[in-house]
Amino acid sequence: MYISELKEKPVWQMTGEELLQLLQTVSIKDFKELNTSQETQQSTKRYVYGIRGIADLLGCSITTANKIKKEGHIKKAIIQRGRKIIVDADLALELFAKK
Incomplete structure (x- = not known):
């Protein structure tokens, strides 16, 4: 199964193998993008x-x-x-x- 198809598939429908394959392909760049988006949300005024x-x-x-x-x-x-x-x-x- 292709990664783009796995990204669209709900986690509860994945097999263990599919989930592991998806987790292994997630790069550090994706995690950095998630962290920067969270930081910008936190930097909004209160x-x-x-x-x-x-x-x-x-x-x-x-x-x-x-x-x-x-x-x-x-x-x-x-x-x-x-x-x-x-x-x-x-x-x-x-x-x-x-x-």
Whole structure:
């Protein structure tokens, strides 16, 4: 059976020999491609929402999170339109660590 046919066949329908043949033909390049795609997914930005999100992120009370926001320690990480608050979590942690 050809490798391209084996790749399309569900694993539960393969014999042990077919599965071993497929696993042996998988190259290190394929594993590297899988790892890089996972790394790019992990590098996407992480956001928290609202004062409660800030409190959970920093591990403090809502009152303390409100004070931190008002003092402007993490101002560059906050986007606010009306009552909606969106915070870039990684940038907020970085800015908070500097203060």
